[in-house]
Amino acid sequence: MGVENIEKHSFWFSALKVWMQFWHSKIFYRKVVYVHREKVSLQDHLIFTANHQNALMDALAVEFSFKNQFVFVARSDIFKKKFIARILYFLKILPVYRIRDGYESLKKNEMIFKKTLDIIRNKNGFVILPEGNHAGFRRLRALKKGFARIAFQAEEASGFSLDIKIVPVGINYSNYENVRSDLLVVFGDSFSVSEFYEAYQSHPAKAYNQIKAKLSERLKPLMIHIDSPFYDAYDFFRKTYRNEACRQMALDSDDLYDRFKAEKEIIARLNRFETKEPEAMEKLADSVKEHVNLLRNMKLQDTKPVTALSLLGKKLLLLVTSPLFLYGYINNLFPWLITTLYPGKIKDPQFRSSVKFALSSLFFPLFYLIQTLVVFLLFHKPWLTLAYFVSLPLSAAIAWNYTKLFRKFVFGWRYVNRNIRKDPMLQKARKLYPELMTEMGRIFRNYK
Numbered sequence: 001m002g003v004e005n006i007e008k009h010s011f012w013f014s015a016l017k018v019w020m021q022f023w024h025s026k027i028f029y030r031k032v033v034y035v036h037r038e039k040v041s042l043q044d045h046l047i048f049t050a051n052h053q054n055a056l057m058d059a060l061a062v063e064f065s066f067k068n069q070f071v072f073v074a075r076s077d078i079f080k081k082k083f084i085a086r087i088l089y090f091l092k093i094l095p096v097y098r099i100r101d102g103y104e105s106l107k108k109n110e111m112i113f114k115k116t117l118d119i120i121r122n123k124n125g126f127v128i129l130p131e132g133n134h135a136g137f138r139r140l141r142a143l144k145k146g147f148a149r150i151a152f153q154a155e156e157a158s159g160f161s162l163d164i165k166i167v168p169v170g171i172n173y174s175n176y177e178n179v180r181s182d183l184l185v186v187f188g189d190s191f192s193v194s195e196f197y198e199a200y201q202s203h204p205a206k207a208y209n210q211i212k213a214k215l216s217e218r219l220k221p222l223m224i225h226i227d228s229p230f231y232d233a234y235d236f237f238r239k240t241y242r243n244e245a246c247r248q249m250a251l252d253s254d255d256l257y258d259r260f261k262a263e264k265e266i267i268a269r270l271n272r273f274e275t276k277e278p279e280a281m282e283k284l285a286d287s288v289k290e291h292v293n294l295l296r297n298m299k300l301q302d303t304k305p306v307t308a309l310s311l312l313g314k315k316l317l318l319l320v321t322s323p324l325f326l327y328g329y330i331n332n333l334f335p336w337l338i339t340t341l342y343p344g345k346i347k348d349p350q351f352r353s354s355v356k357f358a359l360s361s362l363f364f365p366l367f368y369l370i371q372t373l374v375v376f377l378l379f380h381k382p383w384l385t386l387a388y389f390v391s392l393p394l395s396a397a398i399a400w401n402y403t404k405l406f407r408k409f410v411f412g413w414r415y416v417n418r419n420i421r422k423d424p425m426l427q428k429a430r431k432l433y434p435e436l437m438t439e440m441g442r443i444f445r446n447y448k
Helices: 011-028 056-063 082-090 103-121 146-157 193-202 204-222 231-240 242-248 256-276 278-298 308-331 333-344 349-379 382-420 424-446
Strands: 031-035 046-050 071-075 093-096 126-128 165-173 182-187
Touching (some): 011 349, 031 256, 046 146, 046 204, 056 126, 056 349, 103 126, 126 146, 146 193, 146 204, 165 204, 182 256, 193 204, 231 242, 231 256, 231 278, 242 256, 256 278, 308 333, 333 349, 382 424
Parallel strands (some): 046 126, 046 165
Antiparallel strands (some): 165 182
């Protein structure tokens, strides 16, 4: 599969997609939910446009939403090595050249545009992330005009007969980096490029701005969008007040889409509060900052009370299950080290989850096969070999949950230790948190 036939259906790509989708949606993420996919008609000529916060994982979130073999674009500098370029073309990714890549390289965009036209005509589904680059903030940034230029030029080359639809897609992560976090993908109402034909034919730059404004307007309701100088305070209440907001709104706090609705409502009401009482919002944000700094200094996650009895229960459970943890840890050590150590060295945190995903999907099954083969060669017992193979993913899950329980125990121990000593920082944080929740409750009631 090369650039010349990237729009054609690929059997090998389909086979790879089955495996990668399984790993993505069943292993890497704890829960993946797609909302309003029924709004998308795959019989149309489509350009999917999603917010961009988490590198490759954003592209995968769209790719796994349908059975189509979507085609994506990425910056051209990652195509410099021929071997890497072949892999990217196989993965149905096209390069896009910018002025920073050299003026001469812009001529290559003509060939890329011709392939883009083939892709759209073939109804593959073309995916572009219009913010241009990723950033780990829950905010829609200014959109680039690349998607608009592609859409208009494709229509122009086809005599304005394609009726290309722009599909807005909101991608929402519970955590950008952590394995076993949650992913919510929300599809919005598509709109036709034809709405802007008249403006484009008389003033292309004006049409670009108009279509960007419409897409921005359509994307913001589909994602967590915090547009405030008090971003950290909004983000804090989005997480800490979510369950209470769900309760008041009669929503299910275990349902990802209901949680999303509650978070959007928290942000909306904080926006109204900030508009009406800016000084009070600034004071509240200062209190949130103080509380977060106290937790950070104490190396605690929250101030929820922890009793010595519950701590003892966790300790006993850790002791009883430690042999199972050791079995899982030893048998998953090598793929775990590869998956965690290298991504930890990457400076851009938004790339870490992408690397974790790629490495884990390759090395865990690879080492499982190697280790199973070794066991068979050592013992020559099929039933033992099969039992060992089945035990590997199960023991990995046990080791993972054991680690989570151990972390809770450590945080609990720190809390109990500080509580016994009547640590001033803990006492201050414990006093401050209910005050913050009370004030947020007032805001939520009064700024509907």
